[in-house]
Amino acid sequence: MAIKPLGKRVLVKKLDPEEKKSAGGIVLPDSAKSEKVVRAEVVAVGTDEKLEVKVGDQIIISDSFSNTEVIEGEEKYLLVKESEILAIVE
Template sequence: MTIKPLQDRVVVKMTEAEETTKSGIILSGSAKEKPEVAEVVEVGPGTSDVKMEVKKGDKVLISKYSGTNVKLEGEEFIIVKMEDILAIVK
């Protein structure tokens, strides 16, 4: 089964949080922050007002509490509007 977003929506999958800091300290599960970087899985066609500026495979920075969480076949995705994507990470 696949998810095909409609209008100006984008399906993203969150990337895993870092388990160690730059100095090598291992973080416990409760000390990790929710990551805000996600990978684009699918992109809707857009609307007459909204041009889709991301493509499948892009790494993006999204608003922290945006979107709708969806679980499909054991995987978790978030469906966000294009306006909730803040930047493309290169």
């Protein structure tokens, strides 16, 4: 991967709905009563040594305005702050 996130940021790839369902059968419903979240996989981690996720982790992230879309070749990625990561799906 040619992109190296800085500090507490990670680069992730969103998982599409099909993949979402297969991965442990977990669904993230849209709800007017809670924050919107999406499933993603970690592709590159930032320079901060205390990051709690590693490349390959499947994670649940907030669908935050601070997430930044990056396209490399055919693939879409998101640059995401660690504070937007809610959980790892094991």
